[in-house]
Amino acid sequence: MPTPTKGPRLGGSPAHERLMLANLSAQLFEHKSITTTVTKAKRLRPFAERLITFAKRGDLASRRQVQSVIAPRSRTNKGIVYELFENIAPVMANRDGGYTRITKIGNRKGDNAPMAVIELVMDPLSPKQAVVAEAEKAAEVAAPVEVEETTAPAEVTEAPAEETTEAPAAEASAEVADEKAEEAK
Template sequence: MRHRKKFNHLGRKSAHRKAMLANMASSLILHKRIKTTVAKAKALRMYVEPLITKTKDLNTVEERIHAQRTVFAYLKDKFAVKELFGDVAAKVADRPGGYTRILKLGNRIGDNAEMCLIELVDYNENMLESKKSSSAGKRTRRGRRKATTADSAVAAEAPAQESAEPTSESTEAESKE
């Protein structure tokens, strides 16, 4: 039984698991997305999201240095730490959590393992563009009544404008003939 056991051991000894997660977290931070199995991605999400949270709300230089040293103890890659505290921290500053996204891809051909793509949320331009376009046209059920009254008011104004426009075009057409 695995009562109160929080994380997946991934079939590895603790030193191997810590090294693997550190390498995967560095790759995720540097490349913004990696392809891996679903089990490893879920373990990586639990590993990397607290590290990203440590980059937020640093008021003094001492706090920043302490946070960088703490994160470096986990990642063991100074380039990943620099990227995390530079570019990634600026993008996730206003996000309350949920910095990663797991997109399932299907099964691997060789061993039929479930594969997925784990990525940092703020770096997928396609998802960000679709979110912006969908929020402009998105309406809720409560908003329909207000939207229909607003649409009817706009529709009432529209025929008056349309009737004025053809008359000016028709007068121009008549004057040319």
């Protein structure tokens, strides 16, 4: 799990802090969003994201490790582990990190403690990242085409010198590139 912080812990002992973070993460996975203090939310973020990373692996050892953290002796929390592995992890499969979002909402009325909402980011990746992924795939497909383009102008230059101009050579290489792109699809 994340390295423990130095200094005073949330609520006293390290064991109490560990149990509190386990309960907060269980509630986060159950309700997808919880309201807590900013300090607890900041401490909860790496703890919960680590559990989601285990859930993305999906194997039995990961399931047992998450089970030992969230629900060591509880039947009610086994449903939360199931929810994490079967519903939350597949949604987060394409995401490399940043599974949670913290939004500050102001101070609590009673003791003026700064409050925040921590929630799971269940939205799909941004359209910009999808375009970048498509561009990378196109670059992989275009890499072999570039090698063939270097051989294609050589064939065009073997034509008689009277007919060779720059414009037909450029058009021929563009046609070859278009044909290769259609074949790749």
